[in-house]
Amino acid sequence: MDANFKLYSKYYDLLYRDKDYLAETNYLVSLIEQYRPQSKSIIELGSGTGKHANLLSAKGYQIVGLERSAEMVEIANRSKAAHVDFKVANIADFEIGQSFDVALSLFHVISYLTNNQSLINTFNNVHRHLNTGGLFIFDVWHSAAVHFQVPEKRTKTLRDENILATRHADPVIYPELNIVEVNYDIVVEDLGNGQQTSISEQHPMRHFSQPELELLAYATGFEIIHTEEFLSKASPSQNTWGVCYILRKK
Ligand SMILES: C[S@@+](CC[C@H](N)C(=O)[O-])C[C@H]1O[C@@H](n2cnc3c(N)ncnc32)[C@H](O)[C@@H]1O
Structure with missing residues:
Protein backbone atom coordinates (compact mmCIF):
# COMPACT_ATOMS: atom_id res chain seq x y z
CA MET A 1 0.00 0.00 0.00
CA ASP A 2 2.95 2.35 0.62
CA ALA A 3 3.82 1.99 -3.04
CA ASN A 4 0.84 3.92 -4.36
CA PHE A 5 1.62 7.34 -5.88
CA LYS A 6 5.18 6.18 -6.58
CA LEU A 7 5.15 5.48 -10.33
CA TYR A 8 1.68 7.03 -10.64
CA SER A 9 3.13 10.38 -9.48
CA LYS A 10 4.86 10.93 -12.82
CA TYR A 11 1.49 11.01 -14.62
CA TYR A 12 -0.62 12.53 -11.82
CA ASP A 13 -0.76 16.10 -13.16
CA LEU A 14 -1.53 14.84 -16.65
CA LEU A 15 -4.30 12.53 -15.42
CA TYR A 16 -5.91 15.38 -13.45
CA ARG A 17 -5.11 18.27 -15.77
CA ASP A 18 -8.83 19.05 -16.10
CA LYS A 19 -9.27 19.37 -12.34
CA ASP A 20 -9.98 23.02 -11.57
CA TYR A 21 -7.57 23.65 -8.68
CA LEU A 22 -8.17 27.41 -8.82
CA ALA A 23 -11.95 27.01 -8.41
CA GLU A 24 -11.31 24.54 -5.57
CA THR A 25 -8.91 26.95 -3.89
CA ASN A 26 -11.43 29.80 -4.14
CA TYR A 27 -14.03 27.49 -2.62
CA LEU A 28 -11.69 26.59 0.26
CA VAL A 29 -10.87 30.24 0.90
CA SER A 30 -14.59 31.03 1.06
CA LEU A 31 -15.08 28.25 3.65
CA ILE A 32 -12.14 29.50 5.73
CA GLU A 33 -13.42 33.07 5.56
CA GLN A 34 -16.88 31.95 6.59
CA TYR A 35 -15.89 29.71 9.51
CA ARG A 36 -12.57 31.16 10.78
CA PRO A 37 -11.94 34.49 9.09
CA GLN A 38 -8.65 35.48 10.78
CA SER A 39 -6.85 32.32 9.70
CA LYS A 40 -3.32 32.75 8.35
CA SER A 41 -1.62 29.37 8.55
CA ILE A 42 -2.57 26.05 7.00
CA ILE A 43 -1.33 22.49 7.27
CA GLU A 44 -2.27 20.33 4.30
CA LEU A 45 -2.39 16.55 4.67
CA GLY A 46 -1.60 14.60 1.50
CA SER A 47 -0.48 17.67 -0.47
CA GLY A 48 0.31 15.69 -3.63
CA THR A 49 1.98 17.75 -6.34
CA GLY A 50 1.31 20.95 -4.39
CA LYS A 51 -1.33 22.59 -6.57
CA HIS A 52 -3.69 23.73 -3.79
CA ALA A 53 -0.80 24.79 -1.56
CA ASN A 54 0.76 27.05 -4.18
CA LEU A 55 -2.58 28.68 -4.99
CA LEU A 56 -3.35 29.15 -1.28
CA SER A 57 0.02 30.80 -0.80
CA ALA A 58 -0.92 33.31 -3.52
CA LYS A 59 -4.00 34.11 -1.41
CA GLY A 60 -1.74 35.08 1.49
CA TYR A 61 -1.66 31.90 3.62
CA GLN A 62 1.45 30.24 5.02
CA ILE A 63 1.25 26.55 4.30
CA VAL A 64 3.02 23.33 5.19
CA GLY A 65 2.15 20.29 3.07
CA LEU A 66 2.67 16.74 4.33
CA GLU A 67 2.85 13.99 1.76
CA ARG A 68 3.81 10.32 2.09
CA SER A 69 5.08 9.88 -1.47
CA ALA A 70 8.61 11.27 -1.85
CA GLU A 71 8.02 11.27 -5.62
CA MET A 72 4.97 13.55 -5.25
CA VAL A 73 6.97 15.88 -2.95
CA GLU A 74 9.77 16.04 -5.49
CA ILE A 75 7.30 17.17 -8.16
CA ALA A 76 5.70 19.66 -5.73
CA ASN A 77 9.10 21.17 -4.92
CA ARG A 78 9.72 21.95 -8.60
CA SER A 79 7.04 24.66 -8.56
CA LYS A 80 7.04 25.57 -4.87
CA ALA A 81 5.66 29.07 -4.18
CA ALA A 82 6.77 31.45 -1.39
CA HIS A 83 5.61 30.62 2.15
CA VAL A 84 5.07 26.96 1.24
CA ASP A 85 7.00 24.02 2.64
CA PHE A 86 6.50 20.40 1.58
CA LYS A 87 7.60 17.55 3.84
CA VAL A 88 7.61 13.80 3.31
CA ALA A 89 5.46 12.46 6.16
CA ASN A 90 2.74 9.96 6.96
CA ILE A 91 -0.32 11.89 8.16
CA ALA A 92 -1.10 9.05 10.58
CA ASP A 93 2.25 9.58 12.29
CA PHE A 94 3.77 13.05 12.37
CA GLU A 95 4.94 15.75 14.76
CA ILE A 96 6.26 18.98 13.27
CA GLY A 97 6.31 21.23 16.36
CA GLN A 98 4.11 23.98 14.87
CA SER A 99 0.43 24.82 15.16
CA PHE A 100 -1.92 26.09 12.47
CA ASP A 101 -5.29 27.81 12.07
CA VAL A 102 -6.59 25.36 9.48
CA ALA A 103 -5.90 21.78 8.42
CA LEU A 104 -6.91 20.72 4.91
CA SER A 105 -6.97 17.28 3.33
CA LEU A 106 -8.18 17.37 -0.25
CA PHE A 107 -9.23 15.00 -3.02
CA HIS A 108 -10.14 12.05 -0.82
CA VAL A 109 -6.84 11.74 1.06
CA ILE A 110 -8.71 10.72 4.23
CA SER A 111 -10.35 7.90 2.23
CA TYR A 112 -6.85 6.44 1.84
CA LEU A 113 -6.88 5.76 5.60
CA THR A 114 -8.66 2.45 5.51
CA ASN A 115 -8.27 1.28 9.11
CA ASN A 116 -9.67 2.78 12.29
CA GLN A 117 -6.33 3.17 14.06
CA SER A 118 -4.79 5.26 11.29
CA LEU A 119 -7.92 7.44 11.21
CA ILE A 120 -7.83 7.99 14.98
CA ASN A 121 -4.10 8.74 14.84
CA THR A 122 -4.57 11.22 12.00
CA PHE A 123 -7.43 13.08 13.69
CA ASN A 124 -5.41 13.21 16.96
CA ASN A 125 -2.38 14.51 15.06
CA VAL A 126 -4.45 17.22 13.40
CA HIS A 127 -6.01 18.19 16.74
CA ARG A 128 -2.54 18.56 18.32
CA HIS A 129 -1.33 20.77 15.44
CA LEU A 130 -4.35 23.13 15.43
CA ASN A 131 -4.77 26.42 17.27
CA THR A 132 -7.85 26.97 19.44
CA GLY A 133 -11.00 26.87 17.32
CA GLY A 134 -8.96 25.67 14.34
CA LEU A 135 -10.72 24.09 11.37
CA PHE A 136 -10.20 20.67 9.84
CA ILE A 137 -11.64 20.60 6.30
CA PHE A 138 -11.54 17.43 4.21
CA ASP A 139 -13.49 15.60 1.53
CA VAL A 140 -14.17 11.86 1.52
CA TRP A 141 -16.04 9.25 -0.46
CA HIS A 142 -19.66 9.14 0.74
CA SER A 143 -21.05 5.68 1.62
CA ALA A 144 -24.57 6.49 0.44
CA ALA A 145 -23.28 7.34 -3.05
CA VAL A 146 -20.99 4.30 -3.25
CA HIS A 147 -23.93 2.00 -2.38
CA PHE A 148 -26.28 3.78 -4.80
CA HIS A 207 -16.02 5.49 2.22
CA PHE A 208 -17.76 7.09 5.18
CA SER A 209 -21.21 7.84 6.52
CA GLN A 210 -21.86 11.02 8.47
CA PRO A 211 -22.67 9.20 11.77
CA GLU A 212 -19.35 7.33 11.50
CA LEU A 213 -17.43 10.59 11.11
CA GLU A 214 -19.47 12.24 13.88
CA LEU A 215 -18.30 9.51 16.21
CA LEU A 216 -14.67 9.84 15.07
CA ALA A 217 -14.80 13.63 15.42
CA TYR A 218 -16.34 13.38 18.89
CA ALA A 219 -13.75 10.83 20.06
CA THR A 220 -10.83 13.00 18.90
CA GLY A 221 -11.97 16.42 20.20
CA PHE A 222 -13.71 17.89 17.16
CA GLU A 223 -17.27 18.89 16.30
CA ILE A 224 -18.69 18.77 12.80
CA ILE A 225 -19.94 22.25 12.03
CA HIS A 226 -21.04 21.69 8.45
CA THR A 227 -21.14 19.13 5.61
CA GLU A 228 -21.85 19.73 1.93
CA GLU A 229 -20.92 18.41 -1.48
CA PHE A 230 -17.35 19.48 -2.26
CA LEU A 231 -17.40 22.53 -4.51
CA SER A 232 -21.12 22.56 -5.44
CA LYS A 233 -22.19 23.12 -1.82
CA ALA A 234 -25.26 20.87 -2.38
CA SER A 235 -26.64 18.90 0.58
CA PRO A 236 -25.06 15.42 0.74
CA SER A 237 -27.21 12.69 -0.82
CA GLN A 238 -26.86 9.36 -2.59
CA ASN A 239 -25.73 11.36 -5.62
CA THR A 240 -22.84 12.99 -3.77
CA TRP A 241 -19.57 11.11 -4.29
CA GLY A 242 -17.33 13.53 -2.40
CA VAL A 243 -18.62 15.12 0.78
CA CYS A 244 -16.75 18.03 2.33
CA TYR A 245 -16.61 17.98 6.14
CA ILE A 246 -15.85 21.12 8.14
CA LEU A 247 -14.78 20.31 11.69
CA ARG A 248 -13.80 22.66 14.51
CA LYS A 249 -11.36 21.81 17.28
CA LYS A 250 -13.31 21.84 20.56
C1 LIG B 1 -5.67 11.70 -4.76
S1 LIG B 1 -4.13 12.31 -4.19
C2 LIG B 1 -4.53 13.97 -3.72
C3 LIG B 1 -3.36 14.91 -3.77
C4 LIG B 1 -3.70 16.38 -3.60
N1 LIG B 1 -4.30 16.61 -2.31
C5 LIG B 1 -4.59 16.86 -4.71
O1 LIG B 1 -5.69 17.36 -4.42
O2 LIG B 1 -4.18 16.79 -5.88
C6 LIG B 1 -3.94 11.52 -2.62
C7 LIG B 1 -2.62 11.86 -1.99
O3 LIG B 1 -2.63 11.46 -0.63
C8 LIG B 1 -1.36 10.95 -0.30
N2 LIG B 1 -1.50 10.10 0.88
C9 LIG B 1 -2.27 8.99 1.02
N3 LIG B 1 -2.13 8.47 2.25
C10 LIG B 1 -1.25 9.27 2.91
C11 LIG B 1 -0.68 9.23 4.21
N4 LIG B 1 -1.00 8.26 5.09
N5 LIG B 1 0.19 10.20 4.57
C12 LIG B 1 0.52 11.19 3.68
N6 LIG B 1 0.02 11.26 2.42
C13 LIG B 1 -0.85 10.30 2.04
C14 LIG B 1 -0.95 10.19 -1.56
O4 LIG B 1 0.44 9.91 -1.58
C15 LIG B 1 -1.43 11.17 -2.63
O5 LIG B 1 -0.46 12.12 -2.98
Whole structure:
Protein backbone atom coordinates (compact mmCIF):
# COMPACT_ATOMS: atom_id res chain seq x y z
CA MET A 1 0.00 0.00 0.00
CA ASP A 2 2.95 2.35 0.62
CA ALA A 3 3.82 1.99 -3.04
CA ASN A 4 0.84 3.92 -4.36
CA PHE A 5 1.62 7.34 -5.88
CA LYS A 6 5.18 6.18 -6.58
CA LEU A 7 5.15 5.48 -10.33
CA TYR A 8 1.68 7.03 -10.64
CA SER A 9 3.13 10.38 -9.48
CA LYS A 10 4.86 10.93 -12.82
CA TYR A 11 1.49 11.01 -14.62
CA TYR A 12 -0.62 12.53 -11.82
CA ASP A 13 -0.76 16.10 -13.16
CA LEU A 14 -1.53 14.84 -16.65
CA LEU A 15 -4.30 12.53 -15.42
CA TYR A 16 -5.91 15.38 -13.45
CA ARG A 17 -5.11 18.27 -15.77
CA ASP A 18 -8.83 19.05 -16.10
CA LYS A 19 -9.27 19.37 -12.34
CA ASP A 20 -9.98 23.02 -11.57
CA TYR A 21 -7.57 23.65 -8.68
CA LEU A 22 -8.17 27.41 -8.82
CA ALA A 23 -11.95 27.01 -8.41
CA GLU A 24 -11.31 24.54 -5.57
CA THR A 25 -8.91 26.95 -3.89
CA ASN A 26 -11.43 29.80 -4.14
CA TYR A 27 -14.03 27.49 -2.62
CA LEU A 28 -11.69 26.59 0.26
CA VAL A 29 -10.87 30.24 0.90
CA SER A 30 -14.59 31.03 1.06
CA LEU A 31 -15.08 28.25 3.65
CA ILE A 32 -12.14 29.50 5.73
CA GLU A 33 -13.42 33.07 5.56
CA GLN A 34 -16.88 31.95 6.59
CA TYR A 35 -15.89 29.71 9.51
CA ARG A 36 -12.57 31.16 10.78
CA PRO A 37 -11.94 34.49 9.09
CA GLN A 38 -8.65 35.48 10.78
CA SER A 39 -6.85 32.32 9.70
CA LYS A 40 -3.32 32.75 8.35
CA SER A 41 -1.62 29.37 8.55
CA ILE A 42 -2.57 26.05 7.00
CA ILE A 43 -1.33 22.49 7.27
CA GLU A 44 -2.27 20.33 4.30
CA LEU A 45 -2.39 16.55 4.67
CA GLY A 46 -1.60 14.60 1.50
CA SER A 47 -0.48 17.67 -0.47
CA GLY A 48 0.31 15.69 -3.63
CA THR A 49 1.98 17.75 -6.34
CA GLY A 50 1.31 20.95 -4.39
CA LYS A 51 -1.33 22.59 -6.57
CA HIS A 52 -3.69 23.73 -3.79
CA ALA A 53 -0.80 24.79 -1.56
CA ASN A 54 0.76 27.05 -4.18
CA LEU A 55 -2.58 28.68 -4.99
CA LEU A 56 -3.35 29.15 -1.28
CA SER A 57 0.02 30.80 -0.80
CA ALA A 58 -0.92 33.31 -3.52
CA LYS A 59 -4.00 34.11 -1.41
CA GLY A 60 -1.74 35.08 1.49
CA TYR A 61 -1.66 31.90 3.62
CA GLN A 62 1.45 30.24 5.02
CA ILE A 63 1.25 26.55 4.30
CA VAL A 64 3.02 23.33 5.19
CA GLY A 65 2.15 20.29 3.07
CA LEU A 66 2.67 16.74 4.33
CA GLU A 67 2.85 13.99 1.76
CA ARG A 68 3.81 10.32 2.09
CA SER A 69 5.08 9.88 -1.47
CA ALA A 70 8.61 11.27 -1.85
CA GLU A 71 8.02 11.27 -5.62
CA MET A 72 4.97 13.55 -5.25
CA VAL A 73 6.97 15.88 -2.95
CA GLU A 74 9.77 16.04 -5.49
CA ILE A 75 7.30 17.17 -8.16
CA ALA A 76 5.70 19.66 -5.73
CA ASN A 77 9.10 21.17 -4.92
CA ARG A 78 9.72 21.95 -8.60
CA SER A 79 7.04 24.66 -8.56
CA LYS A 80 7.04 25.57 -4.87
CA ALA A 81 5.66 29.07 -4.18
CA ALA A 82 6.77 31.45 -1.39
CA HIS A 83 5.61 30.62 2.15
CA VAL A 84 5.07 26.96 1.24
CA ASP A 85 7.00 24.02 2.64
CA PHE A 86 6.50 20.40 1.58
CA LYS A 87 7.60 17.55 3.84
CA VAL A 88 7.61 13.80 3.31
CA ALA A 89 5.46 12.46 6.16
CA ASN A 90 2.74 9.96 6.96
CA ILE A 91 -0.32 11.89 8.16
CA ALA A 92 -1.10 9.05 10.58
CA ASP A 93 2.25 9.58 12.29
CA PHE A 94 3.77 13.05 12.37
CA GLU A 95 4.94 15.75 14.76
CA ILE A 96 6.26 18.98 13.27
CA GLY A 97 6.31 21.23 16.36
CA GLN A 98 4.11 23.98 14.87
CA SER A 99 0.43 24.82 15.16
CA PHE A 100 -1.92 26.09 12.47
CA ASP A 101 -5.29 27.81 12.07
CA VAL A 102 -6.59 25.36 9.48
CA ALA A 103 -5.90 21.78 8.42
CA LEU A 104 -6.91 20.72 4.91
CA SER A 105 -6.97 17.28 3.33
CA LEU A 106 -8.18 17.37 -0.25
CA PHE A 107 -9.23 15.00 -3.02
CA HIS A 108 -10.14 12.05 -0.82
CA VAL A 109 -6.84 11.74 1.06
CA ILE A 110 -8.71 10.72 4.23
CA SER A 111 -10.35 7.90 2.23
CA TYR A 112 -6.85 6.44 1.84
CA LEU A 113 -6.88 5.76 5.60
CA THR A 114 -8.66 2.45 5.51
CA ASN A 115 -8.27 1.28 9.11
CA ASN A 116 -9.67 2.78 12.29
CA GLN A 117 -6.33 3.17 14.06
CA SER A 118 -4.79 5.26 11.29
CA LEU A 119 -7.92 7.44 11.21
CA ILE A 120 -7.83 7.99 14.98
CA ASN A 121 -4.10 8.74 14.84
CA THR A 122 -4.57 11.22 12.00
CA PHE A 123 -7.43 13.08 13.69
CA ASN A 124 -5.41 13.21 16.96
CA ASN A 125 -2.38 14.51 15.06
CA VAL A 126 -4.45 17.22 13.40
CA HIS A 127 -6.01 18.19 16.74
CA ARG A 128 -2.54 18.56 18.32
CA HIS A 129 -1.33 20.77 15.44
CA LEU A 130 -4.35 23.13 15.43
CA ASN A 131 -4.77 26.42 17.27
CA THR A 132 -7.85 26.97 19.44
CA GLY A 133 -11.00 26.87 17.32
CA GLY A 134 -8.96 25.67 14.34
CA LEU A 135 -10.72 24.09 11.37
CA PHE A 136 -10.20 20.67 9.84
CA ILE A 137 -11.64 20.60 6.30
CA PHE A 138 -11.54 17.43 4.21
CA ASP A 139 -13.49 15.60 1.53
CA VAL A 140 -14.17 11.86 1.52
CA TRP A 141 -16.04 9.25 -0.46
CA HIS A 142 -19.66 9.14 0.74
CA SER A 143 -21.05 5.68 1.62
CA ALA A 144 -24.57 6.49 0.44
CA ALA A 145 -23.28 7.34 -3.05
CA VAL A 146 -20.99 4.30 -3.25
CA HIS A 147 -23.93 2.00 -2.38
CA PHE A 148 -26.28 3.78 -4.80
CA GLN A 149 -23.97 4.37 -7.76
CA VAL A 150 -21.73 1.26 -7.39
CA PRO A 151 -18.20 1.85 -8.76
CA GLU A 152 -17.53 0.20 -12.11
CA LYS A 153 -14.65 -0.24 -14.57
CA ARG A 154 -13.57 2.96 -16.27
CA THR A 155 -11.00 4.00 -18.85
CA LYS A 156 -9.48 7.45 -19.18
CA THR A 157 -7.19 8.46 -22.04
CA LEU A 158 -4.97 11.52 -22.01
CA ARG A 159 -2.38 12.87 -24.38
CA ASP A 160 0.15 15.65 -24.21
CA GLU A 161 2.86 16.56 -26.73
CA ASN A 162 5.09 13.68 -25.55
CA ILE A 163 2.91 10.80 -24.38
CA LEU A 164 -0.42 9.04 -24.70
CA ALA A 165 -1.61 7.62 -21.37
CA THR A 166 -4.49 5.17 -21.00
CA ARG A 167 -5.65 4.42 -17.47
CA HIS A 168 -7.97 1.51 -16.70
CA ALA A 169 -9.59 1.58 -13.26
CA ASP A 170 -11.01 -1.75 -12.07
CA PRO A 171 -12.75 -1.54 -8.67
CA VAL A 172 -13.11 -4.45 -6.24
CA ILE A 173 -15.80 -3.80 -3.65
CA TYR A 174 -15.45 -5.00 -0.04
CA PRO A 175 -18.94 -4.26 1.33
CA GLU A 176 -18.22 -5.42 4.89
CA LEU A 177 -15.17 -3.15 5.19
CA ASN A 178 -16.51 0.03 3.56
CA ILE A 179 -13.56 -0.27 1.19
CA VAL A 180 -13.32 -0.18 -2.59
CA GLU A 181 -9.94 -1.24 -3.92
CA VAL A 182 -9.32 0.59 -7.17
CA ASN A 183 -6.81 -1.26 -9.32
CA TYR A 184 -5.20 1.09 -11.80
CA ASP A 185 -3.41 -0.14 -14.91
CA ILE A 186 -1.79 2.64 -16.87
CA VAL A 187 -0.21 2.18 -20.27
CA VAL A 188 1.96 5.09 -21.34
CA GLU A 189 3.11 5.36 -24.95
CA ASP A 190 6.05 7.59 -25.82
CA LEU A 191 4.83 9.40 -28.94
CA GLY A 192 8.43 9.95 -30.05
CA ASN A 193 9.54 6.33 -30.31
CA GLY A 194 6.31 4.35 -29.80
CA GLN A 195 7.72 2.61 -26.70
CA GLN A 196 5.12 1.53 -24.13
CA THR A 197 5.47 1.45 -20.33
CA SER A 198 2.94 -0.20 -18.03
CA ILE A 199 2.22 0.72 -14.43
CA SER A 200 -0.09 -1.01 -11.98
CA GLU A 201 -1.12 0.40 -8.61
CA GLN A 202 -3.74 -0.52 -6.02
CA HIS A 203 -5.60 2.33 -4.31
CA PRO A 204 -7.77 1.02 -1.47
CA MET A 205 -10.37 3.69 -0.68
CA ARG A 206 -12.65 3.81 2.36
CA HIS A 207 -16.02 5.49 2.22
CA PHE A 208 -17.76 7.09 5.18
CA SER A 209 -21.21 7.84 6.52
CA GLN A 210 -21.86 11.02 8.47
CA PRO A 211 -22.67 9.20 11.77
CA GLU A 212 -19.35 7.33 11.50
CA LEU A 213 -17.43 10.59 11.11
CA GLU A 214 -19.47 12.24 13.88
CA LEU A 215 -18.30 9.51 16.21
CA LEU A 216 -14.67 9.84 15.07
CA ALA A 217 -14.80 13.63 15.42
CA TYR A 218 -16.34 13.38 18.89
CA ALA A 219 -13.75 10.83 20.06
CA THR A 220 -10.83 13.00 18.90
CA GLY A 221 -11.97 16.42 20.20
CA PHE A 222 -13.71 17.89 17.16
CA GLU A 223 -17.27 18.89 16.30
CA ILE A 224 -18.69 18.77 12.80
CA ILE A 225 -19.94 22.25 12.03
CA HIS A 226 -21.04 21.69 8.45
CA THR A 227 -21.14 19.13 5.61
CA GLU A 228 -21.85 19.73 1.93
CA GLU A 229 -20.92 18.41 -1.48
CA PHE A 230 -17.35 19.48 -2.26
CA LEU A 231 -17.40 22.53 -4.51
CA SER A 232 -21.12 22.56 -5.44
CA LYS A 233 -22.19 23.12 -1.82
CA ALA A 234 -25.26 20.87 -2.38
CA SER A 235 -26.64 18.90 0.58
CA PRO A 236 -25.06 15.42 0.74
CA SER A 237 -27.21 12.69 -0.82
CA GLN A 238 -26.86 9.36 -2.59
CA ASN A 239 -25.73 11.36 -5.62
CA THR A 240 -22.84 12.99 -3.77
CA TRP A 241 -19.57 11.11 -4.29
CA GLY A 242 -17.33 13.53 -2.40
CA VAL A 243 -18.62 15.12 0.78
CA CYS A 244 -16.75 18.03 2.33
CA TYR A 245 -16.61 17.98 6.14
CA ILE A 246 -15.85 21.12 8.14
CA LEU A 247 -14.78 20.31 11.69
CA ARG A 248 -13.80 22.66 14.51
CA LYS A 249 -11.36 21.81 17.28
CA LYS A 250 -13.31 21.84 20.56
C1 LIG B 1 -5.67 11.70 -4.76
S1 LIG B 1 -4.13 12.31 -4.19
C2 LIG B 1 -4.53 13.97 -3.72
C3 LIG B 1 -3.36 14.91 -3.77
C4 LIG B 1 -3.70 16.38 -3.60
N1 LIG B 1 -4.30 16.61 -2.31
C5 LIG B 1 -4.59 16.86 -4.71
O1 LIG B 1 -5.69 17.36 -4.42
O2 LIG B 1 -4.18 16.79 -5.88
C6 LIG B 1 -3.94 11.52 -2.62
C7 LIG B 1 -2.62 11.86 -1.99
O3 LIG B 1 -2.63 11.46 -0.63
C8 LIG B 1 -1.36 10.95 -0.30
N2 LIG B 1 -1.50 10.10 0.88
C9 LIG B 1 -2.27 8.99 1.02
N3 LIG B 1 -2.13 8.47 2.25
C10 LIG B 1 -1.25 9.27 2.91
C11 LIG B 1 -0.68 9.23 4.21
N4 LIG B 1 -1.00 8.26 5.09
N5 LIG B 1 0.19 10.20 4.57
C12 LIG B 1 0.52 11.19 3.68
N6 LIG B 1 0.02 11.26 2.42
C13 LIG B 1 -0.85 10.30 2.04
C14 LIG B 1 -0.95 10.19 -1.56
O4 LIG B 1 0.44 9.91 -1.58
C15 LIG B 1 -1.43 11.17 -2.63
O5 LIG B 1 -0.46 12.12 -2.98
